[in-house]
Amino acid sequence: MSINPVMLNQEFPEIAKDYINIKNSIDKNGNSVVFEAMPIYGRINTLPEKLAEKDYAPAMGLVSLAILNGPEEISDVFSAYNQIRKGFPKPVTFHSGYDNKTAQHSFSFFRGTILHEYMNPLSSKCPHPKAAAWLIKQDKTLWDTKIGEWIQEKLGVGVGDVPTSIKKITYTEQNKSYVPAKVFKTSNPFADITARALTRTSKLGAIALGGIEAAHVAHEVSNGKNFFAEAGKSAVTLGTTLIATGVLGAIGAKHLGPTGSLLGMGLGAITGAVVGKAMD
Numbered sequence: 001m002s003i004n005p006v007m008l009n010q011e012f013p014e015i016a017k018d019y020i021n022i023k024n025s026i027d028k029n030g031n032s033v034v035f036e037a038m039p040i041y042g043r044i045n046t047l048p049e050k051l052a053e054k055d056y057a058p059a060m061g062l063v064s065l066a067i068l069n070g071p072e073e074i075s076d077v078f079s080a081y082n083q084i085r086k087g088f089p090k091p092v093t094f095h096s097g098y099d100n101k102t103a104q105h106s107f108s109f110f111r112g113t114i115l116h117e118y119m120n121p122l123s124s125k126c127p128h129p130k131a132a133a134w135l136i137k138q139d140k141t142l143w144d145t146k147i148g149e150w151i152q153e154k155l156g157v158g159v160g161d162v163p164t165s166i167k168k169i170t171y172t173e174q175n176k177s178y179v180p181a182k183v184f185k186t187s188n189p190f191a192d193i194t195a196r197a198l199t200r201t202s203k204l205g206a207i208a209l210g211g212i213e214a215a216h217v218a219h220e221v222s223n224g225k226n227f228f229a230e231a232g233k234s235a236v237t238l239g240t241t242l243i244a245t246g247v248l249g250a251i252g253a254k255h256l257g258p259t260g261s262l263l264g265m266g267l268g269a270i271t272g273a274v275v276g277k278a279m280d
Helices: 005-011 013-026 033-037 039-044 047-052 056-085 129-138 146-155 189-199 203-222 227-278
Strands: 158-162 181-185
Touching: 056 227, 146 189, 181 189, 189 227, 203 227
Parallel strands: none
Antiparallel strands: 158 181
8 A cells, every 4th residue: 555646746745745855865665655654663663773782671662652552553554544545535534523624633642552441440441540540631742731831822822622533531431522623723834733743742652752762871871871972862862753753743634634644653753763873
């Protein structure tokens, strides 16, 4: 399965140009678009190298994140496949029941993963409802943090909500609840994409990736490398990954729905990995 570059260029010339330039700069081996489009690929493509160097803690972290997010990303791949097979129908919608052109739902660290049911404090499968309820409160996006509030104020972005068909973690048949999608009210394209990118970036996900980078720094320092040099490299790698994944995923989702979201996030993850390797 691949994306028809002629159709993409005709219908979305500006998006196509940006994506093709980025893909050509990092795709040297002609890997399939859909395989690369899975963010999981960008996260684990350094795994063999870490294992060879006995950098076990970050390797275990990468595998854990891959396993945790696998089901959701596979679901997204099938959604993208259906979109491509149907010839990119309008309006541009995800498998979530809202128009991606006008709105963006908040991402979650737990929702849609293998831990989804076990994190629902209203579910009989939840081992510790109080702990789960606390974790759910922490599972917010960067847009919902003080950083997001500051950016919202500086960029002058208004926010509205539209309904979706995305079930909240606390959803049950007796307590049906859905995740709303945010409509960002601004005429500034930069502000719109920034808001969407922050809404797509989970705070816990960012912390998890930061922990993996910290473990890598500790491993390098234990092998005699300079702490400040390694910390700087990891900070740049982490920042590049989060920004590229958020921004490219936001652009892709807005213009190409699930296909664009996967492609953007995958390219963002790989971009972060490429930047990290370039500094070695």
